Amino acid sequence: MPRTTSPVLIGRSRELETLTATVAAAPSVAFVEGEAGVGKTRLVAEMVAELVDEPDDGPRGDPPWTAVAYCQPLRDPFPYGVVLECLRLCARQVERVRGRLGPVTGVLRRHLPELADALPPAPPGPGDAAAERHQVFRAVRDLLAALGPTVLVIEDVHWADEGSRQLLRFVMTDPPPGLSLVMTYRREDLPGDAPLGRTFRPPPGTTGVHLSLAPLDAAGVRGLVEGILGRPVEAGFAETVRERTAGIPFVVEEITCALRALRGRLRTDGTTARRLLDDVRVPVLLREAMAERMHALPGDTRAVAEASAVLGMPATVELLGAVAGADHGRAQVATLLERAVLVEAAENAYGFRHALAQRAVYDALPGPRRQELHLRAVRELARLTPRPLVRLAAHSRRAGLTEDWLRYSEEAADAAVRANDTSTAMELLRAAVAEPTVRAEDVNRLALKLCECALIGLHHREVTDRIEQLSRDARLTDEVRAEMHLWLGLLLIRETGALDRGRAEIELAVEALHSRPERRLRGMSVLAVPCMGTVPFTTDLMWLERVEAAVDTLAQGSLRTALLANTLCARTISGSPGAAERLRLLPSVSEAEAAGALHDLARVYANLADGCSWTGHYGRARDFLHSGLSLAGRAGASYIAGTAEATRVRLDWYSGAWDGLAERADRLARTYAHLLPVTSELHLVKGWLATARGDWDGAEAAFRDTRMDQPESAVVPVAVAATGGTIALLLHRDDTAAACAYADRGAALLRRKGLWVWAGEVACQAVEAYLAAGRRDDAHAFTDELAAGIAGFDAPLADAALTACRAWLADADGDGAAAARLFEDAVVRFRALDLPYQAARCTEWAATRAADTATLTALARTYEKLDAPVDAARCRHLLRGTGTATPSRRGRRGYGNELSPREREVATWLAEGRTNREIARTMFLSRRTVEEHVANVLRKLGAASRQEVRHRLGHHHDPPRTPVPP
Known part of the structure; x- marks a missing residue:
């Protein structure tokens, strides 16, 4: 079954350590305080589990006898009920110590029939209620003393009967030596100021601790969500969950389980979390808990809580009172704070602890009552300066004031655009145009505003879907409908998998927009x-x-x-x-x-x-x-910033600034997840980086994500470059036939488009693949087409690639002098363009053919500096093939028990679970050499097996970055 909580305790390690140490230092008493759902029960359960799981030969010998009992919110609680619930579980222990039981313990026969046969005979009753109570108290203490090491856990002491409180105070005033008492409670539900009725101070020689559990912070919420879902989530997602749940573990668990029911639709970015949490149902247990709290409130106090639920955000005492219809509201708010229904969320502003509690109360309100409160909210909020337009729009809609809702929504959207908050503007306008009762003239105006906002900001697919539905709305005029096709097309060409549909919409708009020449020109300019x-x-x-x-x-x-x-x-x-x-x-x-x-x-x-x-x-x-x-x-142009950031990532790849580049590309890809022009460039760079670092599977997936296999719905230069990257990847894998197939596809795409200036990222790879397969005619034909295709165009990258292609061909034709000259020319061109990796590759080709060991030695270091370990390993392999000693990367020093640079590489790949054969292939080493390195790694890291290397590497070295090819 799916998990409903984390398999490990999150965010309470310090408290668990303190509680466990206190219990071990018997006699002891521990109070664990915290609001409902904060994790008191989980904490004490983990503590009990540690006691039970401790081995018999552990530091304290046999584990103590442990009992857990729960106080119940009964109208007429049983005297000493929770203590007796604990003791009735100790029948086996009583059998073992019956010879040590004092005569007074016989008093418990009538209270604990489960133990009657093992207890001494009951002494005669004293005939006085107070004296009888004293006998019971002494009997309980004597029984606990006889049991030896004992841990009593009493949950929810705030519901305990007064007799149980007095009994516990009596026992702990002079506790048995082996007794540890743990009590949990909610301060807001205590009948007095202290869990045992009056302030309790442990007597001398008794260990005492008071733990107050706070809600989880963002890191704790993230850990809890990941533990339940069984997969990582983004920090933004976890932070949004924390905001909506106030970090209360129970609420986090409930809402995460509700979100998990969405299955494939659940994405864990912050934006998605906000929208999903607005729609997810309030968990049943939370809804019932809030209903119970509300029913316990006096009528006027409940009205203020209801007003807070309708307002939906922290408010002043005066506003809460006015919306509730109370004269002042101050006394009622004070009561709500005491009962922990509301909290002071900001100075002099009060609201529910978290959004789900607020929604639970709101959803329970009868319709007429909700409408009445929303009407009052509109009246009161409209008096504020400046007016809170977004809130006024929301309350007007729920109050049934349609005209006011539309007016406030449009004013709020305009204000949001001026503040560069296009997301808010889109949400307001999307809701307005989705309402079927809105008049045609309003829909025509608001629909165009929605489109303009979507083009400026980071729209979501729901916005595009809404606009697509709206383009078929019968309320639109023909002129507005034609313009909607244009805006829809502009949005679709940004989305993954929809570029061809977007172009079709724009063509349709261009045909229909004759009465709007300026809009028609915009569409034509995109085409x-x-x-x-x-x-x-x-x-x-x-x-x-x-x-x-x-x-x-x-x-x-x-x-x-x-x-x-x-x-x-x-x-x-x-x-x-x-x-x-x-x-x-x-x-x-x-x-x-x-x-x-x-x-x-x-x-x-x-x-x-x-x-x-x-x-x-x-x-x-x-x-x-x-x-x-x-x-x-x-300008607050989020989409434009995204495309520019993607371009910057690609420029950093070109210039060799690779440090942290993959992580940056990942982060941006999550932010702009559905925007094809942004993500396709980012996936391209990720593929290039993965290839250089030997992660063949990662590279293949990244190149595929550019949509290079569906060029009709791809950004064409990206598809061409990804094809070139795939050819290089396949050549690394010695899969020449597949590399040639991709070279054919790349050539076909360039011919189809008729624009060869983008061939700079595929030309060298295609020619290399053709020559490796013996297809020299195809290599010559491709190079000739490239030369003809870029003639008269300004394309320095394609010019440099053409020179390198001609060098390859000269080498294949046996003209070594021409090849050397052309390779040198290509290197000069690539360096002039500030392309260190491409220049190094050309230099390597030339140096390999000339057996230039000095250059190969320098190249190995260049590749290492770029973080291209596969290329560096290939250079070292080429050097060994010339009979030259492989360049040492350690200088004159010895490494002793530290890992050498090469051993670090081996350790990195071992940590990824790769075999010796796979490592040997990637590092261009013999199996025997790799086996020696593996043995050294295991010895130096103190790892007993290859499986331990990942753990050891995490403690002693940087985490591995480079997966190894199959």
Whole structure:
């Protein structure tokens, strides 16, 4: 069955250690205080489990006898009930000590019939109630003393009867030497100020401790959620769960189990968590617990709690009282604080401890009562300055004030956009247009606002789905419907797997928008961008020329800047030599700001950075990127910032700045999970990094995630580059046939698109694969097509790759001198582009053919510095093949009991569970050499087996980063 709690105790290690030590130091008494659901029972259960599981020959010998009993919230509790519940469980222990039982213990025969046969005869009754009670108290203490080491755990002492409290005080005032008493309670439910009726101080010689359990922090919540789900979750998800549950473990467990029921739909990012937690049902146990608390409140106090539930956020005493209809509310709020129904969430602002408690109370309200409270909330909130528009919109809707709801929603959305909070704006507008009773004129206006917000910010699939449904809404005019197709298309081309659908929607809009020429131009400018889809470049060029002709007639303004964002991107990314001249058409930042076009100008620079990075103008790309990110931040353009960050990740790959790059790419991929233009570039870089580090499976998965196998719905230059990466991966694996198949696919995609300036990331790999398979004619044909395809275009990366291809061909044709010259030229070109990894690969090819050991030695170090261990190992292998000693990476020093650099590599791969054969293949070493290294690793780490290496490596070395190929 699925787990309903974590298999390990989370966030209570210090408290468990303290409690266990206190129990071990008998006689002792421990109080464990905490609100409902905070984990008192789990803590004492873990303590009991430690006592039971301790081996017989442990430090304390045999474990103590342990009993656990629970106080019950009974209207007429039984005298001494919970203590007797504990003692009735000790029949076996009493049998063993019956000879040591004093005569007074016989008093318990009538209270504990389960023990009657083992107890002494009952002494005559004293005939006085007080004296009889004294006999019972002495009997209980004597019985516990006879039992020897004993642990009594009494849960929920706040519900204990007064007799039990007095009995426990009597016993613990002069406790038996072996007795440890553990009591749990909720302070808010105590009948007085102390769990035993009055303040209790342990007598001299008795160990005492008072533990107060606080809610879990963010790390604790994350650990608890991961323990229940059985998989990692993101920090943002856990933090959102903590906010909604106040870190109370019981509530965290309940809500996590409810979320787990979503199965495949559960994503663990922070944004998803917020939306899911708004919709998930309040767990039954929590709903019942809150109902019980509410029923115990006086009527006027309950009304204030209900007002707090309706307001849904912390509020002042005055506001709570006004919404509840109470004269003042101060006394009622004080009572609610004492009963722990409300807390002071901020200074002089009171609300429920967590959102689920608030929802439990809200959901229990009858409909008319809810509506009445919402109406009062609208009236009171409308008097505030500034008006809380979002809250007014929510209360107006629930009060049935439709016109007010729409007005407040639109005002709040406009204010949110001005504050760069597009997520809030989208949620408000999405709810408004989804309401079927909203008038047509309102839907037409609000639908377009929703589209504009979605394009600015990070929309979710639900927003796209809502807009797609809305585009078929009968209330829309034909003009607005056509515009909706345009906006829908713009959103779809961003989404994974929907690029072809998006392009189709834009084409439909362009055909229908004749009455809106400015919107039509926007659609045409998107169709002009060549990287979106496999439509031939000649078609893209046709759209581009038409839009550019219109741009030249437009005055400076928002429309012109928006069109330039696409046309300049199209010119740059296609390597058009005249692209730089058209930069003069751009407005200055101040002009764009004055025209309300700052968002569009940010997109211009981000697109220019992306275009330059694909053709090889990396310095220009970084300059444009800096401007784009700066402007995107000022404009609150989250989507543009995401595309720019993806470009920056790729530029860092090119420049060799790989430290932490994979982690950065992972983090961004989670943030922009459904946005294809962002994630596909990030997956590409992850694939490149994984290949360089020998993680073949990870590389294959990353390249596949770029959608290179579905180029119609992929970003084409990314698909081309991922194809090149896959060829390199397959060549590493010596799978030449599969590498050639991907080379054929890459060539076919370039021919289909008719734009060879993007071949820089696939050309060398394709030619190498063809030559390795003996397909020299195909290698020559590919190189000739590349040369013809980039003639007249500005594509320095493709030019450098073409030179390297020609070097490969010269080498294959036996012209060593030409090959050496061309390889040297390629290296110069790659270095001029600041591409250290590509330059190193060309240098390696040339050095291998010339048996240049000095260069290979330097290259091994270069690859290591780049964190490309597979390439470094290959260079060392090549050096061994020349008869040259492998370059030492340790200098003159000896390593003694420390791992040498090579042993560290072996240890890393051992920690990943790889076999000697797999390690030997990756490191280009013999099996015998690897076996020697493995033996050294086991000895130096003190590991008894290969399975222990991961644990030892985690203690003594950096965690492994590089999986090993199969």
